[in-house]
Structures are given as structure tokens and as C-alpha cells.
Amino acid sequence: MSLIRVLYKPLGPLLGVAGGLVAGRLSGHLWKLVSGDDEPPAANRKDRGWGEVLFAATLQGAVFGLVKAAVDRGGATLFDKVTGEWPGDTGDDDKS
Numbered sequence: 001m002s003l004i005r006v007l008y009k010p011l012g013p014l015l016g017v018a019g020g021l022v023a024g025r026l027s028g029h030l031w032k033l034v035s036g037d038d039e040p041p042a043a044n045r046k047d048r049g050w051g052e053v054l055f056a057a058t059l060q061g062a063v064f065g066l067v068k069a070a071v072d073r074g075g076a077t078l079f080d081k082v083t084g085e086w087p088g089d090t091g092d093d094d095k096s
Helices: 003-008 011-035 050-083
Strands: none
Touching: 003 011, 003 050, 011 050
């Protein structure tokens, strides 16, 4: 692994934190659009049904997964454009 690729390692957690903040806000906005409530229901709320709690969790998980993939891919793409080296697995390794 080259020195340039090693320099990318500390960027991953920083991008992850930023992505988490964006995902949290986005999932909150989506929940409000879908349900009209300001916050998704907590799993331990007695006054909320299984369907609502599980749907809210599914929506939140999908948003976090989407944002994480977009942030990771965008960070790697930008790093590649700036340095000329892809920071992750290139798929060129022959594992047979």
C-alpha cells in the first residue's frame, strides 16, 4: 500500500461523522413528510404499534446506508481525482 493511500485512512472516520449528521437530519425530514410527526417513534414507546416502529427503523436504516455509501464513494472518487490513486480495493487482485 502506498503512502498516499495511507493518508486516506484518517479521512474515513471524518467523512463518516459528517455523513451520519447528514443522514440523521435527512431521515428526520423524511419521517416528518411520511408521518407528520417531528420524530420517529422509539422502539420502547408503548403507544406506538409494531408496524410504525419497524417502518421508521427501516426508513432510518435505508437513509443511513444510502448516505454512507454516497459519502464513502464520493470521498474515494475525490481522493482519486486529487492524488491519482484509488484509496480502496481496486478489484485487480487475483485471489485464486
